[in-house]
Every structure is written in C-alpha cells, then in structure tokens.
Amino acid sequence: MPLRLAFMGSPDFAVPTLSALIDAGHDVVRVYAQPPRPAGRGHKERPCPVHAHAADRGIEVSTPKSLKSPETIADFAALGLDAAVVVAYGLILPQAVLDAPRLGCLNVHASLLPRWRGAAPIHRALLAGDAESGISIMQMDAGLDTGGVLAEARTPIAADETAETLHDRLAGMGAALLVETLGKLAAGEATATPQPVEGVTYAEKLDRSEARIDWTLPAADLERRVRALNPWPGVWFEHQGERIKVLKAAAAPGAGKPGTVLNDALAVAAGTGAVRLLELQRPGRSAQPADAFLRGFPIPAGTAL
16 A cells, blocks of 8 residues: 655665655655755766656655654644655654654664664675675664664675665665565554564764775785775875775785885785785776886885875
8 A cells, every 4th residue: 555655865875775665555645855966077966876866756745854853843744644664865864753753753774773873884894804784674763773673684794895785785675675565564564572682783884084094904804995986985095196096906915114015016004915906996086907017107016105
C-alpha cells in the first residue's frame, strides 16, 4: 500500500533510496535537503544531489538551515505523514519532528550498528581494516544513531575495496532494504531491536588533514588509507613543490627510514615494512600508473619524501 512520506537526505548516497521509494509507488510529498552551496569555478549556488533528483522528479523540495524553529516543525507536522525516511541528511531532527509521522522516522545507515555510529562509517570501516560492512535500517530516536534496528544487510569488504566502490554498493543495498523494511513496518511485521551496548564505535567526520601521508605509519595502514580516502579527499605527499596524490598502493617488502624511496619501482619505506605506490596523479593532470608517472616525473631510489 502506498505510504505518504517525506524524504530527508543530501548527498549521492541518498539518491538511490529516494528513487526506489518513488519507483515503488510511495507518495513522497516533500523532500528535505541541505541548502544549495557555491560550487565550481564561478562559485554559483548548486543544489545537492538529492535536491536535484527530487526537482527532476517533480517533488517539492525544502532546504531549511535548521529544523528547530516552531514554524518548521509545525509545517512538517502538517504534512500528515505515514513516515519520514532519512539518509545522510546532515541536520539534527528534534523530538517533535521524530514524533510527527505515524510510523516515525527511519534512517538508512551505512554500517552494522552499533559499530560506526556517526558521520563517516564507510571511510572508518576501511581505515580500521574491517572484514565486513553493511546497512542498518534504524528507527530513529533523539540519540546519535542509537535507535533500534529494524533490519540489516551485510557485505564483505574486498581486499581492494575503496570508499567509492563500497559507497556505491551500500547505496544500492540501502535502497532495496529500506523499501522492503518500510512495507513490513506498515504491515506490522517489523520490530526494532535495541542496539547492544557492547561494540559501540564512532565514525568521526573526515578531516582533510588525514589525507597527508604519514610515512611513519605501518605499511598496512598506509595501504588502507589510500583506499579509504579514494576518491575524496585523496591521500597525498609533497615532492619538488607539488602535491602528488596516490590513488593505488600495495604493501611491499623492504625497510628503511620512513619516507625513503627504496627502489625504481617506487616502493617507499614505512614505519613498518614498505608500501609500493601503484597509481599517482600530479596537480591538473590525469592519473597514471607508476611506471608512466616516473617517466615524466622521476623519483629515484634514495629520495626522501
């Protein structure tokens, strides 16, 4: 049975869920998204991906800077919703908003709760070397990703997994699982299970400073960092006044002072072991495999990075 819904989300990750809800025949009466922000060379205001998709589908979009004002809360309550679906929205929902829909507010979260509550669960899972990730459909409460879990789906993290590949897979999984779970909830066939108190971790928001390579880290950590921060913000090191991005790397045999290039294959000593840089990118240029990169920008053995 079609439900009367509001959708709250902003980035690319949320778009598949919004699209799936519409395609499933639900009545998405309004979309809430982050306000447009300056982007591009001209710094013109650009709507976020969810805003743009909703506009293309002919859905009303609201972009409040906060949901806390009495007027905004009253306007939301007046929608007469069966449920609200929240996916990486970026604003805190006051209790009055959480309570307004008949079935409450459901969140699509990109981790297996209670592991990796917070803003950057995909990146933190990769940085930590987790063996698996997944999607949790959560019945929202006032806490930070603390609500009961209605459903979850798991997926292994591959040895060559990047933030981009895991992001895209989880986005599709979340869309499918949310539509299925919403139907069960409406039929009275879904019950939220409280999260265990053990195993809680927090996925803090990424900071650009984490992208600069610290060669004193173990090689395994550096290799994971390259994958976890690909494509954004992209790990980098400085050489000859240029900020060079590393797009692919692999742990390699070798030892030396951290940051020292060990051979002509661009293996670099780490705090423990070594890491071989496999794909690099200079500013304003295309990404290149290491051998092609070195032909145009030599970094000989013995160089200290």
